[in-house]
Amino acid sequence: xxxxxxxxxxxxxxxxxxxxxxxxxxxxxxxxxxxxxxxxxxxxxxxxxxxxxxxxxxxxxxxxxxxxxxxxxxxxxxxxxxxxxxxxxxxxxxxxxxxxxxxxxxxxxxxxxxxxxxxxxxxxxxxxxxxxxxxxxxxxxxxxxxxxxxxxxxxxxxxxxxxxxxxxxxxxxxxxxxxxxxxxxxxxxxxxxxxxxxxxxxxxxxxxxxxxxxxxxxxxxxxxxxxxxxxxxxxxxxxxxxxxxxxxxxxxxxxxxxxxxxxxxxxxxxxxxxxxxx
Amino acid sequence: xxxxxxxxxxxxxxxxxxxxxxxxxxxxxxxxxxxxxxxxxxxxxxxxxxxxxxxxxxxxxxxxxxxxxxxxxxxxxxxxxxxxxxxxxxxxxxxxxxxxxxxxxxxxxxxxxxxxxxxxxxxxxxxxxxxxxxxxxxxxxxxxxxxxxxxxxxxxxxxxxxxxxxxxxxxxxxxxxxxxxxxxxxxxxxxxxxxxxxxxxxxxxxxxxxxxxxxxxxxxxxxxxxxxxxxxxxxxxxxxxxxxxxxxxxxxxxxxxxxxxxxxxxxxxxxxxxxxxxxxxxxxxxxxxxxxxxxxxxxxxx
Numbered sequence: 001x002x003x004x005x006x007x008x009x010x011x012x013x014x015x016x017x018x019x020x021x022x023x024x025x026x027x028x029x030x031x032x033x034x035x036x037x038x039x040x041x042x043x044x045x046x047x048x049x050x051x052x053x054x055x056x057x058x059x060x061x062x063x064x065x066x067x068x069x070x071x072x073x074x075x076x077x078x079x080x081x082x083x084x085x086x087x088x089x090x091x092x093x094x095x096x097x098x099x100x101x102x103x104x105x106x107x108x109x110x111x112x113x114x115x116x117x118x119x120x121x122x123x124x125x126x127x128x129x130x131x132x133x134x135x136x137x138x139x140x141x142x143x144x145x146x147x148x149x150x151x152x153x154x155x156x157x158x159x160x161x162x163x164x165x166x167x168x169x170x171x172x173x174x175x176x177x178x179x180x181x182x183x184x185x186x187x188x189x190x191x192x193x194x195x196x197x198x199x200x201x202x203x204x205x206x207x208x209x210x211x212x213x214x215x216x217x218x219x220x221x222x223x224x225x226x227x228x229x230x231x232x233x234x235x236x237x238x239x240x241x242x243x244x245x246x247x248x249x250x251x252x253x254x255x256x257x258x259x260x261x262x263x264x265x266x267x268x269x270x271x272x273x274x275x276x277x278x
Numbered sequence: 279x280x281x282x283x284x285x286x287x288x289x290x291x292x293x294x295x296x297x298x299x300x301x302x303x304x305x306x307x308x309x310x311x312x313x314x315x316x317x318x319x320x321x322x323x324x325x326x327x328x329x330x331x332x333x334x335x336x337x338x339x340x341x342x343x344x345x346x347x348x349x350x351x352x353x354x355x356x357x358x359x360x361x362x363x364x365x366x367x368x369x370x371x372x373x374x375x376x377x378x379x380x381x382x383x384x385x386x387x388x389x390x391x392x393x394x395x396x397x398x399x400x401x402x403x404x405x406x407x408x409x410x411x412x413x414x415x416x417x418x419x420x421x422x423x424x425x426x427x428x429x430x431x432x433x434x435x436x437x438x439x440x441x442x443x444x445x446x447x448x449x450x451x452x453x454x455x456x457x458x459x460x461x462x463x464x465x466x467x468x469x470x471x472x473x474x475x476x477x478x479x480x481x482x483x484x485x486x487x488x489x490x491x492x493x494x495x496x497x498x499x500x501x502x503x504x505x506x507x508x509x510x511x512x513x514x515x516x517x518x519x520x521x522x523x524x525x526x527x528x529x530x531x532x533x534x535x536x537x538x539x540x541x542x543x544x545x546x547x548x549x550x551x552x553x554x555x556x557x558x559x560x561x562x563x564x565x566x567x568x569x570x571x572x573x574x575x576x577x578x579x580x
Contacts, residue, residue: 076455083379112457122448125471134466135456184452191456 026053028094029195029225030075035101036088037070037079044070046249047089052195054094057217057226059240059257061233063277067249068229072197075100075227076114077107093195112139115188116197120204121180123172123187128164131172131183135191150190158186159216178209185216189224196220198228202235214239233273237261245269315557322551330551334504335533339544344552346503347533350419351488351559353507353522354529357423358430358487363480365427366434367469373435374442375464394432401429402496410497417498419507420523425493430483437479441472474574481567485560491531502536503528530556 030052037045044067052058060068070079077100079085087101093113100110123131132151141147151168155161160182164175172183181201188196198217202210217239220226230236236243237257244254245268253260253269264270271277319326325340333343369390377383405425415421445468453463469476507522530552537549 078451078455081451081454108457108459111455116455118448118451118455120448122446122452124449124452124467134453134458138456138458138462187452187456 026056028052029054030091030093030100032071032074032089032091034089035071035074035091037067037074038086038088039082040084044249045074048251050244050251050254052225052227053242054225055221055223056241057221057228057239058242058244059236060227060229060244060246061231061236061272062246062252063272064231066246068244068246069199070249071246072199072227072229075195075197076111076116077101078116080107112191113193114195114197115191115193116199117181117184117188117201119200121177121184123175123180123183125171125173127169128172128175128183129168132186132190135187139191151186154186154190157189157220158182159212159219160186176209178205178212181205181209181213182216185213189220193224195225195227198226198230200229200231203231210235233261245272247272315554318550318554318557322547322549322554325547325551326554330548331555335502335528335536339542339548342537342545342548344530344533344555346506346528347530347552348555348559349506350499350503350527351529351556353419354422354426354494354527355484355488357420357523358426359480359484361424361427362430362434362483366431366480366483367438367476369431370435370438370442371464371469374439375460375468390432390435394436397492398429398490399492399496401425402493404428405493405497416524417500417526418524419527421497422494422499422527422529423523425497426487426490429490429493430487433483433486434479437482438472438476441475441479442468444475445471474571477570477574478567481563481570485563485567488560488563489531489556491529491535494529494532495535499532500526500528530559 028051032048032050032052035045035048035050036043048071060071062068073079074087074091079087090102091100092098093100098105100114124134126134129151132154133147136147136150141150152161152165155164160179163179164183167174172180175183181204185201201217202213205213214235217226217228221241228236228240240257242254243257243260245252245260245264245266247268253264253266255265260269261273264273330343331348332345333341334345335347336342373383373387373390377386402425405421405428409415409421409424410417415424449467449471450463453467458466503526507525507527508519509522534549534552534556537545537552540546
């Protein structure tokens with residue numbers, strides 16, 4: 001292991017605990033079981049079983065095409081937008097125990113509870129204010145004062161308020177890339193999601209902007225469960241409490257981040273995190 | 279090394295030659311339009327005055343004007359725009375955002391594109407049978423407007439689809455991820471962001487319709503008319519009247535066609551003047567299209 005890994009303090013302490021103890025410290029927020037996913041005749045996910053812990057950051061790592069983004073997008077049913085796709089198995093969301101990928105569950109309702117931040121910053125070509133307010137408007141919020149309050153709160157939570165408070169009416173596209181991504185995070189936070197999905201949120205950003213997003217994600221674990229796909233193993237080590245290593249549509253190993261990175265149980269995981277492939 | 283140098287020189291020469299060729303073609307196309315416009319202006323100059331715009335047609339060329347023609351054309355354009363815009367945009371949105379991608383929609387798409395190439399006289403014949411006789415609209419402004427709306431529908435649909443397709447997928451995904459329904463994504467995002475392209479397509483369609491002669495002759499435009507349609511604004515409640523929709527009409531191209539086919543050279547001057555005004559109207563519409571596109575795109579750069 002020649003990699004330099006700075007571990008979050010909590011993760012470090014968890015690493016010494018047996019797995020059963022981890023389960024007790026944080027209840028499950030979501031649980032995928034025998035999850036399969038098909039694009040037409042191509043099977044992209046094969047029988048995934050995995051638990052997402054409440055108010056923790058879980059990272060998905062693996063080489064390109066291993067299905068980590070596909071897995072992430074199952075949680076908010078993004079695949080429903082693509083014709084010819086099919087889910088198998090289930091993802092149960094707790095505490096109310098609904099199956100996110102079930103046909104009987106409306107994808108709109110799923111997305112009302114689960115937020116997402118995308119790979120490339122994708123603010124709407126509207127004002128900064130309207131970007132953050134959009135989710136609230138979709139949820140039927142009309143009172144101007146209330147919306148203003150929520151927008152400010154979300155922007156503060158996304159560590160963007162001080163930079164934009166004087167120009168809330170200028171276009172979201174006028175911001176820098178890193179600011180745009182924080183705007184997208186604020187947009188997702190405004191709707192108060194139970195689970196927040198990040199799909200390689202820093203891959204289009206420079207190191208400084210990346211560091212700010214990572215700080216933000218670490219701070220978010222106080223209030224929301226985070227699932228993050230990342231191409232960058234150091235990032236997974238820095239921000240996450242748990243890490244899942246995926247390969248060819250299967251879950252190879254899932255463990256506390258500190259454990260997975262220092263003492264991987266599988267040969268494939270070790271090869272990947274030491275940079276032998278991927 | 280020297281040989282390689284010579285190769286670069288030659289390749290750069292071809293590059294320059296292509297630029298030159300492009301410029302020549304562009305200038306030639308512009309020159310033709312410009313010469314035509316100037317010629318019309320020069321010929322029609324003696325008649326280009328206020329009286330020409332405010333007089334009805336007459337047997338005496340020096341007293342004849344285009345009042346009925348330009349009012350008719352304007353009203354027909356209003357009907358055409360009011361019909362083609364909602365129908366065309368709705369059809370395009372359905373095809374792009376809602377329709378499942380199967381062979382039925384594929385056939386519809388191919389046919390929409392092909393319809394843009396159907397000769398306009400065919401639309402005239404269809405309209406004569408359908409609007410004038412079957413639906414009993416008669417030889418009215420409404421029938422003419424509907425006919426031209428039908429004619430430009432493919433243009434509007436194709437332009438709108440392209441504008442809608444240009445909205446990046448990540449923007450749609452962002453809206454969906456916030457819990458928006460398909461209708462909300464369309465109404466709050468896709469349509470507003472593609473409005474520049476939609477309006478451009480609409481106006482290009484209208485500027486094609488404004489010059490169309492064949493279909494409105496077919497449905498029976500009058501060429502000699504000395505009255506205006508019922509005014510759309512009235513003095514008493516509800517202040518709006520739609521009686522003009524059922525009125526007989528003439529239009530700019532009809533008036534021109536009528537004048538050029540007369541033996542008296544005085545009428546030819548009139549035709550040139552009317553032509554200059556019609557061309558001016560078309561250029562004005564295109565100018566508005568360019569301005570709108572500029573206005574909408576300035577705000578949006580993906």
